[in-house]
Amino acid sequence: MNGIIIGQFIPGDGFFYKVDPRSKIAGIFFLMIAVFLLKDIYQVLGALLLTFGLLIIGKISFIKVLKGLKPIFILLIFTFVFQILINRQGNILVDTNLNISLINIGLVIILFVIWRFLAKFKKFNFLLFLGFLFGSIFIFIYSSFSFDYNLTSFNLQIYEKGIEMSIFVVIRLLIIITLSTILTLTTKPTDLTQGLESLLSPLKKIGFNSEDFALIISISLRYIPTIFDEANKIMQAQASRGADFSEGKLKEKLKQVISLLIPMFIIAFMRSEELADAMESRNFVPGKARTRIHELNYSYRDVLVTAFTVVFFAVALLFRLNVLGY
Amino acid sequence: MGIRFNEVSHKYSSFSDGNLSAIYQVSLKIKAKDEFIALVGHTGSGKTTLAKHMNALIFPTEGNVEIFNKIITKKRNRDIKYNEIRKKVGLVFQFPEYQLFEETVLKDIMFGPLNFHISKEEARNLAINALKLVGLDESYSNRNPYNLSGGEKKRVSIAGILAMDPDILVLDEPTSGLDPAGKRVLMELFKDIHKRTNKTIIIITHDMDLVYEYFSRAVVMNEGELVYDGSPESLFKEHDLSKNHLDYPNTIKVLTHLNKTLKLNLNVYQKTAIDALKEIEKAGIL
Amino acid sequence: MSYIEVKGLDYSYTKNKKVLKNIDFSINKGDWVAVLGHNGSGKSTLAKAMVGLIEPSIGSIKIDGLELNQDTVYDIRRKIGIVFQNPDNQFVGVTVKDDIAFGMENLAVPREEMLKRIDFFAKKVQMEKYLDKEPSQLSGGQKQRVAIAGILAMQTDIIIFDEATSMLDPFSREDLMKYIKKLHEEGLTIIMITHDINEALLADKMLILKSGEVFAYDDSHSLMKDKDVFRNSYLELPVALEIANSLTEKKYDSVKEKLWEYVSMK
Numbered sequence: 121m122n123g124i125i126i127g128q129f130i131p132g133d134g135f136f137y138k139v140d141p142r143s144k145i146a147g148i149f150f151l152m153i154a155v156f157l158l159k160d161i162y163q164v165l166g167a168l169l170l171t172f173g174l175l176i177i178g179k180i181s182f183i184k185v186l187k188g189l190k191p192i193f194i195l196l197i198f199t200f201v202f203q204i205l206i207n208r209q210g211n212i213l214v215d216t217n218l219n220i221s222l223i224n225i226g227l228v229i230i231l232f233v234i235w236r237f238l239a240k241f242k243k244f245n246f247l248l249f250l251g252f253l254f255g256s257i258f259i260f261i262y263s264s265f266s267f268d269y270n271l272t273s274f275n276l277q278i279y280e281k282g283i284e285m286s287i288f289v290v291i292r293l294l295i296i297i298t299l300s301t302i303l304t305l306t307t308k309p310t311d312l313t314q315g316l317e318s319l320l321s322p323l324k325k326i327g328f329n330s331e332d333f334a335l336i337i338s339i340s341l342r343y344i345p346t347i348f349d350e351a352n353k354i355m356q357a358q359a360s361r362g363a364d365f366s367e368g369k370l371k372e373k374l375k376q377v378i379s380l381l382i383p384m385f386i387i388a389f390m391r392s393e394e395l396a397d398a399m400e401s402r403n404f405v406p407g408k409a410r411t412r413i414h415e416l417n418y419s420y421r422d423v424l425v426t427a428f429t430v431v432f433f434a435v436a437l438l439f440r441l442n443v444l445g446y
Numbered sequence: 447m448g449i450r451f452n453e454v455s456h457k458y459s460s461f462s463d464g465n466l467s468a469i470y471q472v473s474l475k476i477k478a479k480d481e482f483i484a485l486v487g488h489t490g491s492g493k494t495t496l497a498k499h500m501n502a503l504i505f506p507t508e509g510n511v512e513i514f515n516k517i518i519t520k521k522r523n524r525d526i527k528y529n530e531i532r533k534k535v536g537l538v539f540q541f542p543e544y545q546l547f548e549e550t551v552l553k554d555i556m557f558g559p560l561n562f563h564i565s566k567e568e569a570r571n572l573a574i575n576a577l578k579l580v581g582l583d584e585s586y587s588n589r590n591p592y593n594l595s596g597g598e599k600k601r602v603s604i605a606g607i608l609a610m611d612p613d614i615l616v617l618d619e620p621t622s623g624l625d626p627a628g629k630r631v632l633m634e635l636f637k638d639i640h641k642r643t644n645k646t647i648i649i650i651t652h653d654m655d656l657v658y659e660y661f662s663r664a665v666v667m668n669e670g671e672l673v674y675d676g677s678p679e680s681l682f683k684e685h686d687l688s689k690n691h692l693d694y695p696n697t698i699k700v701l702t703h704l705n706k707t708l709k710l711n712l713n714v715y716q717k718t719a720i721d722a723l724k725e726i727e728k729a730g731i732l
Numbered sequence: 733m734s735y736i737e738v739k740g741l742d743y744s745y746t747k748n749k750k751v752l753k754n755i756d757f758s759i760n761k762g763d764w765v766a767v768l769g770h771n772g773s774g775k776s777t778l779a780k781a782m783v784g785l786i787e788p789s790i791g792s793i794k795i796d797g798l799e800l801n802q803d804t805v806y807d808i809r810r811k812i813g814i815v816f817q818n819p820d821n822q823f824v825g826v827t828v829k830d831d832i833a834f835g836m837e838n839l840a841v842p843r844e845e846m847l848k849r850i851d852f853f854a855k856k857v858q859m860e861k862y863l864d865k866e867p868s869q870l871s872g873g874q875k876q877r878v879a880i881a882g883i884l885a886m887q888t889d890i891i892i893f894d895e896a897t898s899m900l901d902p903f904s905r906e907d908l909m910k911y912i913k914k915l916h917e918e919g920l921t922i923i924m925i926t927h928d929i930n931e932a933l934l935a936d937k938m939l940i941l942k943s944g945e946v947f948a949y950d951d952s953h954s955l956m957k958d959k960d961v962f963r964n965s966y967l968e969l970p971v972a973l974e975i976a977n978s979l980t981e982k983k984y985d986s987v988k989e990k991l992w993e994y995v996s997m998k
Contacts, residue, residue, distance in 0.1 A: 309826075310826050310827075310830070338826055339824065341826060342823070342824070342825070342826045342866075342867065345866075345868045346820055346867075346868070349868075350544075353539065353544055354544045354545070356498070356503045356539070357539040357544040357545040358545060359503060359532065360501055360503065360532055360536065360537040360538075360539070360545075360607065361532075361545060361557055361558040361561060361606060361607065361610065362529055362532055362533060362558050362559075362561030362562055362610060363557075363561055364528075364529045364561070372561075375557075376561075378547065379545075379547050379557065382547035383543060383544055383545065383546065383547050386543065386547075386592065387543055387544075390543070390821075391820075391821050394816060394818060394821035394822065395821050395822065395824070397780070397785050397816070398814075398816055398821065398822035398824065399824055399834075400785060401783045401785060401809060401813065401814045402809070402813070402824075402834055402835035402838060402882065402883070402886065403806060403809045403810065403835060403838040403839055403886070404834070404838045405806070405838070408838070409840055410837045410838055410840055411836070411837050411840045411841055411842060411843055411846065412837060412843070413829065413830060413833035413836075413837060413843065413846055413847075413850075414830075415843060488901060488902075488903060489871070489872075489901040489903075489904070595771060595772055596771055596772075597771060622898075622899075623898055623899070624771060625769075625770045625771045625927040625966060625967070626927065626929070626966075626967060626968035627770060627966040627967070627968075628770075628771055652901055652902050655971075691903060693902060696970065696971040696972070697971055699994075700971050700972045700975065700991065700994055703972075703990065703994045704987060704990055704991070704994075707990045707993070708986060708987065708990055719971045719974040719975055719978075722971070722975055723975050723978050723979070726975065726979065726984070726987060727979075
């Protein structure tokens with residue numbers, strides 16, 4: 121497990137790397153709120169451009185941000201489709217009948233099989249998916265045979281406002297993902313926890329100890345690679361005893377999973393006991409005042425980031441309150 | 447033929463395999479019976495990687511491994527039951543904590559056999575036999591494996607593999623962490639199992655004293671390459687071990703020191719302290 | 733008065749089974765004491781008791797005149813540090829630098845001072861080039877060196893090594909021994925728990941535990957002349973001394989001398 125850094129952090133030296141994590145966390149928090157204050161498509165488009173501007177300033181490649189989008193790709197599509205179908209304002213753009221019939225369903229199934237069959241060409245995954253999606257829609261709209269047995273049909277109506285809203289929502293999501301990617305890409309997990317600790321420290325008054333919280337997070341981060349490593353060894357040790365995790369009946373599988381979990385738990389317990397001993401022997405006392413080796417320092421960059429956030433937030437708020445308008 | 451490595455290389459690509467070392471172009475033959483082999487090498491020499499190929503836990507990235515006539519290559523082969531291979535070649539990991547999980551010793555040992563769909567009755571018999579083989583009596587059957595001493599846990603973990611009745615037994619540093627007496631007892635145990643069952647036993651170790659005293663064949667790995675395969679005697683006589691980051695057995699070192707400082711002519715190749723003592727007495731020093 | 737005094741120490745995890753029985757010994761400042769014993773002899777329990785991680789049922793531990801109890805435990809831990817067996821389970825920091833700092837942070841050492849000490853002690857264990865490395869990028873031996881630096885940075889003057897080499901390979905082991913030797917030369921008091929006689933050889937004194945009791949405590953040289961002490965406590969002498977102790981006739985004196993010389997060369 122050589123040199124794995126948990127999280128998305130990639131070492132670099134762009135502008136945002138040198139910004140104090142506190143201003144980054146606070147900044148991104150308020151920018152996200154501001155994005156939700158914006159009201160129409162032109163405003164979010166402007167915000168999107170500004171966000172791309174941030175990427176350019178920070179010398180962060182678009183590809184890395186796109187990779188960050190991958191896991192929520194389905195969510196984006198779903199949001200888009202949902203918005204289009206649900207909104208019924210403005211001029212009507214499309215008005216057509218969708219026929220769901222035996223032959224249509226058959227054709228779609230065939231299309232689906234072709235799609236899954238081609239899915240091994242991973243490079244074109246996205247194109248194939250779009251092909252399947254639009255192919256299915258095409259089939260439902262245009263294929264109709266006189267001898268076909270129509271199960272049901274419904275009216276597909278797409279309105280101007282629907283398209284606008286779906287684009288609006290998707291852009292808003294894009295901005296939020298991009299912003300959070302900027303944060304996680306340019307901030308070490310340790311700095312992130314320390315930034316959070318510092319920002320949450322006022323909560324001490326209501327009994328939340330942010331220092332302990334940060335220590336817990338940083339120790340967890342430190343032990344994730346070790347635990348991965350161990351899980352792998354345990355799995356191999358049990359595989360050597362014939363535990364086959366890919367085959368077998370449900371009951372056997374259950375046993376095999378238990379054979380992994382119990383050693384993992386027991387080792388984790390032993391580890392935490394030893395770790396507690398080691399920490400205690402080095403004079404750690406929970407809740408006692410400590411000094412810190414990591415120091416967070418504000419610089420002119422933080423002023424810039426804060427100023428940008430404040431201006432952005434103020435403008436968004438004014439739009440919302442209709443003080444600014446067109 | 448038991449296991450045969452044909453120019454096997456293995457390079458780790460991703461993070462999932464831990465900080466293990468690669469091996470390069472290893473060719474090696476291990477018989478299905480009667481062998482007692484020490485696999486030695488410094489940390490990072492690739493000996494554990496080599497061992498994990500022996501029961502197809504990992505696959506070669508180049509070359510192939512033949513295990514009881516099944517050929518293991520880079521690709522997973524649907525026709526090969528990898529489980530069956532693991533039944534024939536048992537691998538015992540260094541830390542018993544990696545495998546012990548049942549509430550009683552006997553149940554834990556039965557886990558292996560039961561994975562191969564045999565009756566409970568039969569698995570029970572196999573487990574009891576395995577327990578005897580590692581020198582623990584039946585009173586251990588119902589004890590909790592986690593309440594045993596380090597040495598006893600180790601024995602139970604070995605029994606867990608022996609219960610599957612493998613033809614070849616591979617042990618990863620079984621003596622590490624044990625006191626000198628525990629080490630000897632365990633080595634005697636392996637010798638005894640070997641004698642009684644004729645199983646081929648392969649033991650990974652750092653301890654050159656043990657290699658010299660107990661083994662008939664030593665396989666030495668260095669920086670991912672197999673650099674020696676032969677008797678320990680000729681390994682220590684004819685090879686410069688420092689090149690392989692290895693040490694000589696203590697008897698050899700001590701007697702060499704005597705020869706050098708006292709200008710003696712002792713035969714330094716003595717396996718134990720008693721042999722060394724006899725050699726000194728034979729020389730009859732004035 | 734001795735620097736460390738342990739008197740009449742008893743400890744039991746469960747009611748009827750004592751792990752330590754009436755342990756008595758004292759250690760002078762700057763001594764190097766090896767604590768030897770078979771698996772389960774109570775070595776590690778003794779170590780834990782000495783840093784106040786467990787509380788003995790009876791008996792007392794005094795370090796530098798201070799008796800170990802609830803009130804003094806934090807002051808005592810400033811004087812005595814412990815390096816544990818498993819390199820992975822005592823590395824608290826995310827990086828080497830963080831880990832060396834951990835103890836000092838707990839003592840509320842000012843940051844400037846911390847940075848100075850980190851530099852100084854990282855150099856001492858030759859880890860200065862690894863300050864930003866994470867534990868997964870280090871070998872077991874390197875992690876143990878970091879643990880040593882972390883303790884030294886707290887300015888302790890006693891270090892207990894609790895089988896600290898047992899999970900390392902022979903070369904890292906030898907390497908770590910060199911550092912321990914250096915620390916001893918610089919005046920630190922060292923207590924080394926081990927069952928490897930080859931490591932214990934370097935110590936001034938040996939304390940042999942057997943089934944929770946002190947079986948023998950004497951200077952290393954005179955203990956090692958007695959072959960029965962080791963055999964009776966399930967330990968082994970180094971090969972050279974096993975031979976030396978069996979050579980009783982006078983004509984072998986020169987050989988014996990050389991065998992002892994060989995042992996002390998290490």
